Amino acid sequence: MSIPRKRPKDERPRVQATNAALASYTGAAVAWMTMIFAISTISNIEQPGGLGGVPNIDKFEHMGLYFVLAAFISMALREHGLLKDPRWTGTQAPWTTALLAFTASTLYGLTDELHQFFVPGRTSDVGDLLMDAIGSILASLLFMYLFVRMRTDAA
DSSP states (O other), X not given: OOOOOOOOGGGSOOOOOOHHHHHHHXXXXXXXXXXXXXXXXXXXXXXXXXXXXXXXXXXXXXXXXXXXXXXXXXXXXXXHOXXXXXXXXXXXXXXHHHHHHHHHHHHHHHHHHHHHHTSTTOOOOHHHHHHHHHHHHHHHHHHHHHHHHHHHHHX
């Protein structure tokens, strides 16, 4: 009878993504992108002069929309598990996930601004794209931190 040896940390079995979780996060990202596209298609959206005296409130709307999009993309990438890194057994490298989530959501923001250029009554705005990027990077960094935190808590 052999004595089972304790596995070193780097030999732990990889966590497999569930198809349901992957589908739900991917579906949420696609649904969110569809909603953003639908809103961008509306001509002449009336913006309040400033909610509670806050000028340019629409910039914060952009930041919030793209924060959520980057969060969904981060979770989908994490569940997909394509980006394996041996230093992060069971998950892909969090920084790679954050970079891809930021890039994908910001590029979608760019296509959204280009789309708005062709919608009557709408304009493309570099400030909107900047706020899209800020929301994307905030979510990406938050999820990178959480992935690292979950990894160290599990160790």
